Amino acid sequence: MCYKNAYKIWRDSLKTIVIGVIGADVHAVGNKIIEYTLTKSGYNVVNIGVLSSQEDFINAAIETNADMIMVSSLYGHGEIDCRGMRDKCIESGIEDILLYVGGNIVVGKQDFSEVKERFLEMGFNRIYPPGTSIDQALKDIKQDLGE
C-alpha cells in the first residue's frame, strides 16, 4: 500500500506533455524521437501520433490534465493547421496551457522572425525554426514548467 502510494505520488508529480503531428501530416520519425527524449528527461508523455487534429490535442490535454501541448508540423502547412488553436483551448477551459510548435512549420525559406511573430499572435508560447532538435528545446521546457 505504502509502495503503491509512493508510486502514485511520483507519477502524479510528473509534468504531462501532449505531443503529436498536426493536420494531414504523416511524418512519423521525429515524433517518436520527441517521445523518447521527453520521456527520458522525466516527463509524462502522451503521444497522440500523426494525423492529429487540434481537437485531438486539446481533448487529450483535458483528460490527462496536461501542462503543455507540443505540436509538430513537418509538411509545410503548419500555419493553417494551427490557426485558432489557442481560442479552442480557451473555449475548452485549458486557457493557461503552454503551446509549443516546431518542425518545418511553413513552406520553404521564409523569414523566420515573421513566421514567429504570426504564431505568437496566434497564442503560441514557443515557436522553433526548422532544424531545431528537441534536445535544444529542453532548456525552455524546464524553464516554462517551473523546474
Place this chain on the structure above:
Amino acid sequence: MANYLLIDFGSTFTKLCAVNTEECEILGTASDFTTVETDINDGYDKALEKLYKKIDRNIKFEQVIACSSAAGGLKMAAIGLVKELTVEAAKRVCLGAGAKVDLVFSHHLNQSEVHQIIDKKIDIILLAGGSDGGNSESVIYNAEILGKLGVKIPIVFAGNKSAQDQINEIFGKYEMNGYICDNVMPNINVLNVNSAREKIREIFLKQIIEAKGIKKIENFINQVILPTPSAVLEAAKLLAEGYLDEEGLGEVVVVDIGGATTDMYSICSSTKRSDVIIQGLEEPFAKRTVEGDLGMRYSAPGIVKSLSEREINFINKEKGVDIVSEVTKRYDNVKLLPENSQDEFIDQFLAEMCAYRSMHRHCGRINEVLTPMGKVFNQVGKDLSDVGFVIGTGGVIINSKYQKEILKQTTNILHNPSELRPSDPKFLIDYDYIMAAMGLLSKINPMAALKIMKKHIRPIRGVQHETSK
C-alpha cells in the same frame, strides 16, 4: 440427462428454449407475452405450457437460467469528461454490458442533468473521466454533486485511478451506493472495458433484477444472469471465435431490428491492413451499438426524421405511400401487426432503413492522404470489409419474406468508398431465435452452445425474391 431451459424475458415476448447439451439439440422453443407489469410468472407459465405441448412434460431441467430486457432493460447513464474520449469510452462499456444508454453527459454535471438521472429512473450510473494520473477534478466534482443531490442508485466509478481515494470518501460521506473499478480509459485512446463491465453485470444480477420484478420467478429459475443484449453479444463472440477444437465462423456482424431499437454487433478487429493509420479511441473487438431512434414501431418516427424533405417526397412518389402517416400509425400503435400487403411493404421498407442507417453509424470510415510514396489511409472506427457473415436475428428479420433485402442494406450498396461496411458477406438467419439463449448456455457449456448455433443459424432459405418492389 443434460437438459437446460433458457429463458429470455424480452421487452415484449418471453421466449423459452429447451436444449439437450449431450445431443447438442434444441428440444423445443415457445414464447408468450412478457407480463412484468402484473406478474411476470403469467407470461412465463403460458410460454411454458406451450413448450410442454411440444416436449415431454416429464423432462427434468438440470438448470433454468434467464436473461432479461424486460421493464425497460438495463437503463444506464454514461458520464465522462471529453465527448470523444472518456464519454465515448463510458458509453461503449455500458453498451458492451448490455445496457440501454439513456443519458450521456460530459464535463461538470449540472443540477438539471442530475435530476434527469433521477426522473428517468436510471438503474446504474457509470462515472468516468480523466486518464490515469490525468484530470481528477471533474470526476470529484461530479461524484460530489451526485451525492449532494441524494442520488442513491448504484454508481460505478471507472475514471482516473488517482481520484479513487477521494471518490471513495465522497461515496462514504453521502452514504452512496458506489463501486470502484479500473479506468475505462487508462491512457489516451486506450479502451479498458472488462473491469467496469463485470461490475455492471454483477450489480444487474444482485440489485436490478429484483427491482424490475423479475425476482418473483426465482423459485423456478436458478438465475437471471445477463441483460439480453449482453447474452447476444456473448453468443456472437462464441460463434465467431469458436471453442477449443470446434471452429467458429470467423468475423461476424449481427443485426437485430426491434420495435424501439436496432442493435448492431460486430466481432472483429479494427483493421487487418498495414497501410492505415488508426485514429481515435480504441475499438472493442466485440462491439455493440444501439440506435434508439431506429425501430419498427416506437422508434419508427426516427427513421423519417433522418430523411430530408426531398427524400421523403421521393419515397412517397416512388412507392405510392404516405410514409409520414404510416410511421405515425406505427408509433401510435406499437402492437400493430401487418394486416395486408401494404403494411408488409412498409414494414419491409422500415426494416431496410433501420439496417442501412444503423450500419452507417456502426462501421468505420477511411480517408486517403497522398504522399510521394503512394497513398496512406486514415481510419476512424472499425473496418468491417472482410467480415464473412452478416447474421439477422429478431422477429422482424426472421419473419420477413425478403430477408436478404434487409441484410443487404448492411453492405456497401451505395458504393461509398469511405464507409467500411462488409463488402461481400454471406447472409445467415437465426431462424429459431436462439442467440440470446445460446449466449446464456455459453456460460455453462460453450461447446454445446456453439454446436447448436452452427446447426441452427443457417443461410437464407430457398429462393428469395430479389426485391420487394
